[in-house]
Amino acid sequence: MIAFDVFWLFFAASLALGAAPGPDNLFVLTQSALYGRMAGVVVTLGLCTGLLVHTAAVAIGVAGIFQTSALAFTLLKACGAAYLVYLAYRAWTAGAAELEADRPGRLPFGALYRRGIVMNITNPKVAIFFLAFLPQFADPARGPVVVQIVLFGAIFIVATVLVFGAVAIGAGTLGPILQRTPFAQKLMNRIAAVIFAGLAARLLLTQR
Numbered sequence: 001m002i003a004f005d006v007f008w009l010f011f012a013a014s015l016a017l018g019a020a021p022g023p024d025n026l027f028v029l030t031q032s033a034l035y036g037r038m039a040g041v042v043v044t045l046g047l048c049t050g051l052l053v054h055t056a057a058v059a060i061g062v063a064g065i066f067q068t069s070a071l072a073f074t075l076l077k078a079c080g081a082a083y084l085v086y087l088a089y090r091a092w093t094a095g096a097a098e099l100e101a102d103r104p105g106r107l108p109f110g111a112l113y114r115r116g117i118v119m120n121i122t123n124p125k126v127a128i129f130f131l132a133f134l135p136q137f138a139d140p141a142r143g144p145v146v147v148q149i150v151l152f153g154a155i156f157i158v159a160t161v162l163v164f165g166a167v168a169i170g171a172g173t174l175g176p177i178l179q180r181t182p183f184a185q186k187l188m189n190r191i192a193a194v195i196f197a198g199l200a201a202r203l204l205l206t207q208r
Contacts, residue, residue, distance in 0.1 A: 007155070010155055028168050032169075044168055046116020046120070051126070051153065087115070092189070
């Protein structure tokens with residue numbers, strides 16, 4: 001249903017977009033450095049679950065609401081920013097002892113997975129990006145557009161898992177080295193807090 005050349009073009013573009021610095025891969029990087037490689041992988045799976053929601057929204061046209069309704073866009077953006085501020089506060093106020101308790105394997109992976117989902121779903125920019133990006137590659141002459149969009153969404157998710165998984169492994173390898181001293185633990189959490197706050201500010205300043 002999808003032409004071979006279009007498939008590879010879309011896959012290459014998806015890899016490049018995933019590698020470009022942005023809120024999601026920064027989120028994976030900080031969580032991997034703090035809690036380990038597996039934690040970063042779990043966060044990645046959460047983010048990709050959010051991408052499933054965005055793909056479905058584009059396929060049925062719901063994402064168009066966020067492009068045409070300023071209120072819906074602002075409300076979702078505010079929710080996402082509030083969640084990031086909450087994570088920033090938690091990270092900033094965490095001490096070395098708390099970090100010790102949150103070493104990889106002790107912090108519930110379910111919580112990290114949910115963080116990834118919320119982080120992705122509450123970013124209206126992703127919904128609008130999917131609305132603008134996926135349909136460009138669909139060709140009505142090659143079958144139902146809805147099916148093609150779902151397939152392109154799946155390809156994008158695979159590319160995201162590959163890129164973000166590499167980020168998780170790299171940051172997760174470095175993280176345990178830094179976690180050996182209380183000072184390094186506290187510094188890592190402070191850096192994560194600043195990144196979360198920066199992402200919240202960026203999201204609030206996002207325009208449709």
